[in-house]
Structure formats: structure tokens, C-alpha cells
Amino acid sequence: MSVFDGLKFRKVISPIHNLDPRMKFIYVIAIFVAAIVFFQIIPLLFLFVMQIPFVLLARVQKQWLRSLRGAAFLAVVIFSVNIATTFFTKGYTLPPEDIERAVSMTLRFVVLVESFSVFFLTTSPDHLGLALENSRVPYEFAFAFTTAVRFVPVLAEEAQTIMDAQKARGLELEKGGLLKRIRNYIPVLIPLIVSAIRRSLELAEAMESRAWGATKKRSNLYALKLHRGDYGLLAIIVGILAVTVYIYFFVPIPTIVSLL
Amino acid sequence: MIEAENVHYSYPSKVEALKGVSITIKDGEFVAIMGQNGAGKSTFVKHFNGLLKPTVGSVKIDGVETTKSSVAALARNVGFVFQNPDHQLFSETVEEEIAFALKNFGLEPEIIEKRIDWALNLLSLTQYRKTSPFLLSGGERKRVALASVLAWDPKTLILDEPTIGQDHEQKEKLRQFIMQLQTQKKTVVIVTHDVEFVAECNPRVVLMKEGKIVADGEGKEILTDPATLELSSIVLPQIAQVFAKLSDLGLPKDIIDIYEAKAILLKEAWRRGK
Secondary structure (H helix, E strand, C coil): CHHHHCCCCCCCCCCCCCCCHHHHHHHHHHHHHHHHHCCCHHHHHHHHHHCHHHHHHHCCHHHHHHHHHHHHHHHHHHHHHHHHHHHHHCCCCCCHHHHHHHHHHHHHHHHHHHHHHHHHHHCCHHHHHHHHHHCCCCHHHHHHHHHHHHHHHHHHHHHHHHHHHHHCCCCCCCCCCHHHHHHHCHHHHHHHHHHHHHHHHHHHHHHHCCCCCCCCCCCCCCCCCCCHHHHHHHHHHHHHHHHHHHHHHHCCCCCHHHHC | CEEEEEEEEECCCCCEEEEEEEEEECCCCEEEEEECCCCCHHHHHCCCCCCCCCCEEEEEECCEEHHHCCHHHHHCCEEEECCCHHHCCCCCCHHHHHHHHHHHCCCCHHHHHHHHHHHHHHCCCHHHCCCCHHHCCHHHHHHHHHHHHHCCCCCEEEEECCCCCCCHHHHHHHHHHHHHHHHCCCEEEEECCCHHHHHHHCCEEEEEECCEEEEEEEHHHHCCCHHHHHHCCCCCCHHHHHHHHCHHHCCCCCCCCHHHHHHHHHHHHHHHHC
16 A cells, blocks of 8 residues: 555645645646656756655655655566567667666656655645646546545555455465465455445435535635745746756757766 | 453554553453544454554463464454444355355365354344345344354454444344353453443443553443543443432442342332332
8 A cells, every 4th residue: 555655645734735736737747748858867867856855845755755665666667678678679688778778767757656746745635626626627527536536545444444354254365376366355355346336325425415516606615826836836847848948959968878 | 361461552654552451351251342432442352363463562362472373363263243244245145255264264065054054043144045245234234244253153252343233123132142152151352332232231341541441340330430431431321320310319329230220129119108
């Protein structure tokens, strides 16, 4: 569950948490674009380091590290696949440039995980729903999305209880070969799915009895408004994009190998 | 025999749920563990079949440390019925649901067949043998969950909130059933809020508060002591409340049994009538 923990929102009061979710999302997109545009180590490393002040400012370093640890497995897979493909397509040799390329591909993935993690760690599901609504996503979809996000920890807890209940009936999850191990999870998955469906039906009834969808136009308790910090972030976003475009077209980026 | 010594337990989230709990439960005892939500009752009993291992201290089941044994091995002797039956039912039929644990413990098919018959009969579920557990009512599902644990005939039975969502008739059946287990010298531990149910059963009562045991003794003593009960925000059973209000008549206060109450009140009425 460590990957989920790395994305789970916790209420902290910090300048990053107070930022407008829409602006934060655009920031994530900007990092995303920059990370896709560059495939050299130096700019990617720069993008990676650039986000650390945000993490520290938001005081979520512990959870953030956990999300990176959760992503480590996929990062290793990406690295190995890159190495393996060059190794087999280039006639069983490994030129240093290609190793560097594999490293930068992995780093690109880490940068993406990093920025999404910061976004989800510092944005409450409610703010996220509001942002979606304000971006003209139909309310039904925004609601479904925020509810899904909110129920992840509930389901994780329920899965733990179910595992305990089945272990108390002699189920050994770690026993047997790969196929047997997968089958061991059936007694956990079925109650989990059944109870999730039951829970969603109950939720639907509870919402309808509170007049969900009674009017076309809903009002909100909180309205999103841009503050000074948000304009600051906007400036940073514009900066990132401008620098990205400038470097991409006018500055040749050296590779580490060529510098050595 | 269950021996817990100075058990501390902290969840991975660093919440300390148990802060030094010690208890000895002898074979054949009937114990009710009571206390507020979050007092650590469920956390504590999950140590009895090794689902949780103490952070500090030790739990021994029949002399064996739970840290040195797997949950599956401990479960053979300690049956644990969870609060919500929907957290464990998954099979296509009630029969298969009951067979699940027996297969896990590696029993022979003929023995499994016999045990299923026995458990179904015991909890009056025989008519539902081939029914899907998901089609049964809440009370019936709870009985299937109970049957699926009783079927392997564990020496000790732990019931987490067995009376929640049960009507009075089912509660009475459950009480008689626990009494029946007692005659077979089984150890029964229940975790509950249901003070009336505990008063009717009159077991040994253990009160917990904020991860500690605050009282441990006979049900009759603890359930009639308002000061002790208040520690755990539990109200007196109704009969005890009546006798507490009648204390200036010089009647005894430690009454939780309805027949005893009736006898005392009739005697008093008769004495006054004369």
C-alpha cells in the first residue's frame, strides 16, 4: 500500500497546499511537457531538483519519498527494458551513450511520478473536484472522480480486514507457486468487490435522499479564487515553458558522455 | 490458556493502541472484553491468534509464543469470528464456505463432510446448504460466518461484536449456544458493547480504556459498579439501574440477573404488604 500512501492527501497548512488546484495542475502539465521534450540527463536532472523546494515548502517530504520508493520497481523495469533492447538490437554491445539514454528515460519517469505525487499530496479531493467543476467537467463526473479518490484509503483498510478474516480461517497468502498465490487472493477479492458494490449502492441511496441532482445548477460552499501565490506560480510556469522552448531550439545540450 | 504479558502494540501509523496489557485466560473461561470505541479491544484480541504480534511484551497460547508461530497454525486452536460477515463470505454455497477453512487445515474429505453436517445443524442452517451466502439475510450471514469457524472445533473461540445487528431471538440463541460451548469446556472471549447481553450471560468482565485494562472481575461486580463503568462510558444494565434507584429501601445493589431481581422484589413487596 506504500504507493497509495505516497498519493494520499493529508491536511497540512502550507503555502503549497493553499495554491489554486487549477494552477498546480497546469504546473504539473508544464513539468510533464518539459520532461517529454528533453531526453538528455542534464535538463531532466534539473527538473527533478527543481521540485524539491516545493516538497520541502509543503512539508510532505516523508510521503513524497514513500511515493518515489513505490515507483522504484517500475523505474527498474523501465531501465532494464531500455538496456535490454539496445543490447539485443545493437548486436550484443552496450555503448555508453545508450546507457545514458536508459538512465534519462528512467529519470523522466521519476520526474513525472514526482510531480504527480506533489500535486496529489498537496491537493484535497474537495479542491480537486471544485477544479474539475470549474473546468466545465460535468458535475457527475467530477463527483465520481472525487468519490473514487476518497474511497481508496477506505478500500485499502477494508482489504486489510478481509485478509485478517481469511487468515483467521487458515488461509496462507504466501503459500504455493505463482499461480497458486494468485488464486489465494480470490477469498480476499470477492468480499472486497461485493462490499464495494454494496457500499456504492448505499451511497447512491443516501445521496438521492439528500436531493442529489435535484437542480441543474448547483452552488458551492467554497469558490476557487486566484491569490498572489497563484500568480507567482503562473510566472514560474511561464518561465519553465519559455526556458524549455529556448533551450530546445537554440542551445545544444551536451550529454554526460561527451563531457567526460 | 491465553497468557498476555505487558502487551504494547503500535500500528504502522504510530498510533499506540495497547499500552501494557496483561491478562491470563484459563481454559474453559468465558470472558467479555468491554470498552469504548478505540479502547483497543479488537486490537488486543487480534493478538490471540497471531494476526497482530506485540511490539513489546509477549502473548502465549498454551505456552507457545505467538511470534514463533504462523496465524494458520494458531488459528487451528483459536477460532476468530469477525464482526462483519461480509468481510469473509466469498463462496458459491454455504457448504463450500464452511469447507474453506477445513480444506486449509488439510482435513480428510470424509471428515470435512461430517463437520459441515454438524456445523449446519448446530446453527440451524441445514436448509441453506446449497444456497449462496450472498442471498441470505444479515443474521443468517452472521450465522454462516460463525458456522464456518466452529466447523473446525477450535479450543478457543473469539467473537468480535457478535450481537450487532441481531434481533433479540438471535441474541438469546447465541447466549444459549455460548453456554453450550461452556459445558464442553471451550474458552470463549467476546468483544462487545452490549451491556444487556453481558448482564444476561454474567461472564468474567474485562474493561478497557485507552489501551489499558481498567477493571477485571466478575460480571456481577463490575456491571453494578457505576464508578468503574463510567471510566469506559458504559451505562449500568437496566436491572442494575433499577436496584441503584431503589438503594434507599435497603435492597442489595449487585443484581443483574432477572430471576434474582424478581425474587428479591417479590419478597420485599410481600414483607411490606404484611
